[in-house]
Amino acid sequence: MRLSAVRQAELSLKQVIIRLAEHLEDATITKQDVAAEFNLPLLRPDVETLRQTALRERPDVQAAEREVEAARERLVLEQASSHTDITPFVGYKRLAAE
Numbered sequence: 001m002r003l004s005a006v007r008q009a010e011l012s013l014k015q016v017i018i019r020l021a022e023h024l025e026d027a028t029i030t031k032q033d034v035a036a037e038f039n040l041p042l043l044r045p046d047v048e049t050l051r052q053t054a055l056r057e058r059p060d061v062q063a064a065e066r067e068v069e070a071a072r073e074r075l076v077l078e079q080a081s082s083h084t085d086i087t088p089f090v091g092y093k094r095l096a097a098e
Contacts, residue, residue, distance in 0.1 A: 055061055
């Protein structure tokens with residue numbers, strides 16, 4: 001299985017080089033060799049770290065959080081509107097009957 005992954009990567013590299021040559025209209029690019037060594041540490045984040053990253057970076061999660069916050073604010077507003085406002089009044093008020 002590991003060997004087929006390497007072959008797949010090699011094929012993918014060749015295809016990308018061909019597409020690059022087509023875009024640049026330069027056929028000499030396909031004859032060039034690409035070589036590099038990668039010394040990258042393997043990352044093994046835990047589930048909580050991935051969840052925090054998703055909450056911080058995914059736009060759909062951010063939009064959902066804003067919707068929840070807006071719903072909470074609407075609820076507070078509606079609860080405040082459900083109570084009658086008492087307006088103190090001192091003085092004489094004449095109500096005329098027509």
